[in-house]
Amino acid sequence: MLTREIGSMTLEHFWLVSISVLAAVAIAAPLAVWLARHARGRRWALGTVNIIQTIPSLALFGFLLPVPLIGGVGKRTAIIALILYALLPILRNTVAGILGVDAGVRESAIAMGMSEAQVLRQVELPLAMPMILAGVRIATVTTIGTATIAAAIGGGGLGTFVFRGIAMADSKTILAGAVPAAIMAIVADEVLEWVERRFSY
Amino acid sequence: MAALVEFRNVRYQAGGREVLRGVDLTVEENETVVLLGRSGSGKTTLLKMVNGLIAPSSGEVRFGGTPVNAQDPIQMRRRIGYVIQDGGLFPHWTVAENTGLVPTLERWPREKTEARVAELLNAVGLAPATYAARYPRQLSGGEKQRVGIARALAADPPLLLLDEPFAALDPVTRFGMQRHFAELRKAFGKTAIFVTHDIREALTLGSRIALLKDGAIETVASADEFARSTSSEARAFLATIEDGHAHP
Numbered sequence A: 001m002l003t004r005e006i007g008s009m010t011l012e013h014f015w016l017v018s019i020s021v022l023a024a025v026a027i028a029a030p031l032a033v034w035l036a037r038h039a040r041g042r043r044w045a046l047g048t049v050n051i052i053q054t055i056p057s058l059a060l061f062g063f064l065l066p067v068p069l070i071g072g073v074g075k076r077t078a079i080i081a082l083i084l085y086a087l088l089p090i091l092r093n094t095v096a097g098i099l100g101v102d103a104g105v106r107e108s109a110i111a112m113g114m115s116e117a118q119v120l121r122q123v124e125l126p127l128a129m130p131m132i133l134a135g136v137r138i139a140t141v142t143t144i145g146t147a148t149i150a151a152a153i154g155g156g157g158l159g160t161f162v163f164r165g166i167a168m169a170d171s172k173t174i175l176a177g178a179v180p181a182a183i184m185a186i187v188a189d190e191v192l193e194w195v196e197r198r199f200s201y
Numbered sequence B: 001m002a003a004l005v006e007f008r009n010v011r012y013q014a015g016g017r018e019v020l021r022g023v024d025l026t027v028e029e030n031e032t033v034v035l036l037g038r039s040g041s042g043k044t045t046l047l048k049m050v051n052g053l054i055a056p057s058s059g060e061v062r063f064g065g066t067p068v069n070a071q072d073p074i075q076m077r078r079r080i081g082y083v084i085q086d087g088g089l090f091p092h093w094t095v096a097e098n099t100g101l102v103p104t105l106e107r108w109p110r111e112k113t114e115a116r117v118a119e120l121l122n123a124v125g126l127a128p129a130t131y132a133a134r135y136p137r138q139l140s141g142g143e144k145q146r147v148g149i150a151r152a153l154a155a156d157p158p159l160l161l162l163d164e165p166f167a168a169l170d171p172v173t174r175f176g177m178q179r180h181f182a183e184l185r186k187a188f189g190k191t192a193i194f195v196t197h198d199i200r201e202a203l204t205l206g207s208r209i210a211l212l213k214d215g216a217i218e219t220v221a222s223a224d225e226f227a228r229s230t231s232s233e234a235r236a237f238l239a240t241i242e243d244g245h246a247h248p
Helices: A002-036 A039-054 A057-064 A075-099 A103-111 A116-146 A149-153 A159-168 A171-199 B043-050 B073-077 B095-099 B101-105 B110-123 B141-153 B171-188 B199-205 B223-227 B232-242
Strands: B003-014 B017-028 B032-037 B058-063 B080-083 B159-163 B191-196 B208-213 B216-222
Touching: A002 A039, A002 A075, A002 A116, A002 A159, A002 A171, A039 A075, A057 A075, A057 A149, A075 A116, A075 A149, A103 A116, A103 B080, A116 A171, A149 A159, A159 A171, B003 B043, B003 B191, B017 B043, B017 B191, B017 B216, B032 B043, B032 B199, B043 B058, B043 B159, B043 B191, B073 B080, B080 B141, B095 B101, B095 B110, B095 B141, B101 B110, B110 B141, B110 B171, B141 B159, B141 B171, B171 B199, B191 B199, B199 B223, B199 B232, B208 B223, B208 B232, B216 B223, B216 B232, B223 B232
Parallel strands: B032 B191, B032 B208, B080 B159, B159 B191
Antiparallel strands: B003 B017, B003 B058, B208 B216
């Protein structure tokens, strides 16, 4: 019975994390491309996501509850909070990866007659890819951990066991949530590191 | 001979500093003009105005008789080869891919690009069988510059711009590259503008030498005339190779 529940909660946890990280990539990547070209916007945006990152996760979940449209008890609120946390590492690494492209390489690309889109797609993004993927990896691993807290606002996932165990003062139930989450984090880290290596040149 | 590049009263200010103060210079077809000067003399800025990487604050630069700012920058740059000090090769592309950059951008058929890449790698002394599949990190400094030159020549542009291409090489390699470059330029019939701070290189490669000082042209002369120049900046450069050397 418990084994079965662990399986379904692990799956739920996996989806919670996957949706949040993919949404964070979809938001952060285009934003980072723009920010790499606009120094003023960059300070502003990185400062903002930095501040979000400093809000304790339980507090952020709490803050989001009363917000109209996006708030309320449930998965939607949890996913929004997780996206907000995942933004920083992806945004910061993508910006740093693009800005880190050797100035001579970028200048040559322009001087040889590449369009701005070609420089981005064929030079800057491939060269930044290991950095970008490292950001995604960090975001994924931290999101797996943070997502356990999402259960506090009805997000479901492995945190359900953790909070139930705390309420029942039963460490076995806590471990039923904590151990699969830890394993998921380790596996995700390994898999994404492998992907990262495949993209380095 | 026709003028391929013309600078007309070119001025450039940046950060409250006069980088170029009224430069007039004409580069004829099939000659190599060396822009010689100290660091900060404005020679690289002048070079980058030809392919539109930098726009003059006032004055005009013409390439092929048309003002640079009136041309489509992308089409124009594909007809101007560009070589910089560290090569600027794409680290994630092979030697063959780097060399074939402009043909690929111009959508040449694959076989034509491959044939051209092989021809150029042979011309710069890098056997395609050995080098085509290598990545820039697997090359020595001199080999990188050879690929840089092959890449610049790939789409057969009428003009080459070179910004201290050999400055980071050891003296022996540099000497070999200078000789080789002079032969290549002649064989491919290219016009070249070559930036350097090395007087010896300027005298070896330049059909004419334009000496820049503090953003203005001090003198323009052939190598022979330059050696006899009385300009104090020219003498300062010549002194660096006269002192301590025996003259026959």
